Amino acid sequence: MAHHTGIHPARQTALLERERKRYAAARPRSQALAQRANAHLLYGVPLHWMTDWGTPFPLFVEHAKGARFRDADGHEYVDFCLGDTGAMFGHAPEAVAAAVTRQAAHGFTTMLPGEDAARVGELLAERFGLPYWQFAMTATDANRFVIRWARAATGRSKVLVFNGCYHGTVDDVFVDLINGVPTQRKSLLGQVYDLTEHTVVIEFNDLTALKAALAQADIACVLAEPVMTNIGMVLPQPDFWTEASSLIRAAGALLVCDETHTISTGPSGYAKAYGLEPDFFVLGKPIGGGVPCAVYGFTAQLAQRMQAAKSAAAPGHSGIGTTLTANALAMAAIRATLENVMTDAAYAHMVGLAQHLAKGLRDLVGQYGLPWCVSQVGARTEFQFCPHPPQTGTEAAAAMDHSLEHLLHLYLLNRGILITPFHNMLLICPETTVQDVEKLLTTLGQALRELTQPDSK
Template identity: 85%
Template sequence: MAHPTGIHPTPLAALLARERDRYTAARPLSQALAQRTNAHLLYGVPLHWMTDWGTPFPLFVEQARGARFRDADGHEYVDFCLGDTGAMFGHAPKDVAAAVNRQSQLGFTTMLPGEDAARVGELLAERFGLPFWQFAMTATDANRFVIRWARAVTGRTKVLVFNGCYHGTADDVFVDLVDGVPTQRDSLLGQAYNLNDHTVVVEFNDLAALEAALAQGNVACMLAEPVMTNIGMVLPQPGFWATACSLIREAGSLLVCDETHTISTGPAGYAKAYGLEPDFFVLGKPIGGGIPCAVYGFSAELAQRMQAAKSAAPPGHSGIGTTLTANALAMAAIRATLEGVMTDAAYAHMINLATQLAAGLRGLIKQYGLEWCVSQVGARTEFQFCAQPPQNGTEASLAMDHELEHALHLYLLNRGVLITPFHNMLLVCPDTTTQDVEKLLTILGQALAELTGPSYV
């Protein structure tokens, strides 16, 4: 019987078992490190989700530079995961490494600004078109802070998100539609209050549902990626964002664009490229070239409302900001990234290679008779196990097949190519080459040839 993905379960199970054995045999030092870390790290890793890769035990990295890294056993890899966008401009970009090196001799953190802060503000305003900025350690924190600001300036409590969204671990976003019913995610640990009291969820591309949700008059902000990315890529339908932006403004709500992943679109992100004009703009991960930091920008009018809200509140902690936010190393890294790494030339190279990659993936899918699709947002490419690009989070979730993902990812990994573990996302960076793309396509083609052999058609 045909499988929904077009891949028969029998060769899939055999390939996955063989590749797990191959992985184990080739990595005794990673296995020894995994056994060692099990003694003191929960799940044997610094963060529990690091076990979500399709490997028998974690892969331990020794060095990463440009588009490549080396593991503890000395194996070299071409990296198309790139820290799930954290290293979108390559590992340890030279300009960033030099800036952090210099700053490390001058101090790490003082809770006070330096000259880099002034320059970074100018660079952010020039690039993204929003005049005012604040900082965070991660995009999660930035999203959390922006939600707090939005509630403060609007006097409203509700946050509106799209089904299947990803905005880091900001508490308010973990609500999905299950059979059309807003439901707090069962996977969310330790949640002490009902998120449904303050979070509204609708499907991406559903303007009628969006309009109905906004009509209640209690939505402080719509927090959204302009293209959904973490559940597999979901592109906006033509005209969706133009209408959505109008609806949000008419309702007196604020639009927050989280561009932590969609900065792959171009030097100023998706919103600038497609004229979205968000009230808040959030960017984490790659903005510091891999150094932990994030930024959020906003309009002059909104800045006045934020200052008024802060002035009207009693003295004390605002709930916004952390001690290490905007530390000297982070500010030096952001400046170096904006000045010398996130360049037009870098994006031209990346987008050209990603376009070649997307075309190659479509060619393989056609060659092996699979009903899969490919989407691209600038330097970011995704293949999904469905014939047509999904229109919302529900469709994207239904297209996932974790066993098939693990098998393909592990097959690639065992032959020196890494892609993102949680779905089929591929990034290229300024150091990625045409030969790297060809290597990925060749190896993926070999895997598909095995999985679609004549015995299983």
């Protein structure tokens, strides 16, 4: 009997075992490096989630440039993962590499600003429409700092998030709805206090729940991606953000748009494209072309409230910022990315090719009669194991099948194509070609044929 995905579990299991053997046989160098790393790296990798790809051992990378990378065994890959958006504009963009190289000769970090800081502020304000900006090393830090600022500016303690959200490793967001009950996520290691005391969680697209939560008058900010992307894509219903923004503003809460992933929409992000007016705007990974850095912007009125809160606070560390925040290399990278990489021409190519990819995926789903759907947000495309795009995090989570994801990702990997390990997300960068997309579609079609027609090879 087929699973809800339309794939028979026995066929899926057999094919996964075959692909795992194929992977191991072709990568002796990566396997040797994995064994070597095991001696001193926990789980044999720099970060434990690097083992989440569904491979028998980690894939070790030797070189990455544009839309491609090469592994330690010399295999070449077309990359549709792109560092899960960290390299959304391709690996090592020329302008960023040149800017970082130039700056490296003049110092890495001084804890003082340079001319790049002034120029970056101008560029951010011009592009995103918010007049004031601050910096962080990651979107996680930016979200954490924004939550502090929001609490300080409003005098309120609670944060509202959407079920299944992802905003990095900010503790406050690790709360889910389990059968309608706010529940601290069990995967969060070492958590010793109850997050539900200060975090409110509701379903995305649920205006009734949002209105009820805001009525308590204790929400400092609503932290949200304009489109949920990490539980699988969850698109906002028509007018959801228009209504939600009005409710949030009327309740005296602040709207924080985390656009680290939805910057795929266009050069100024989802908020600008769809007329959202957030109080805070957060952008991480892609803003420096892959160099670790993040930014957050805010309104002039909010800037005054933030300055007042800081002036009223006792002297000492605010809990906001780190020593390496806005270091010289990061500022050079951000400037180069904004001036030369995140261009209208780049987005025109990326979005157009993503549309071609989305159509091709829909054609494959129809060809093999699978109960799957395809969603697209600019340069970001995703296929999900449900017949219609999910409207909530709960629906998106129910559609997932991690074993099938692992199989499809590994099948593609064994044939020179990388997609993100956590769900079926595909990114197009400026260097991705039509031929790259056709290779992906052809190879995925081969996998689906093997899964749905057992006699196929």
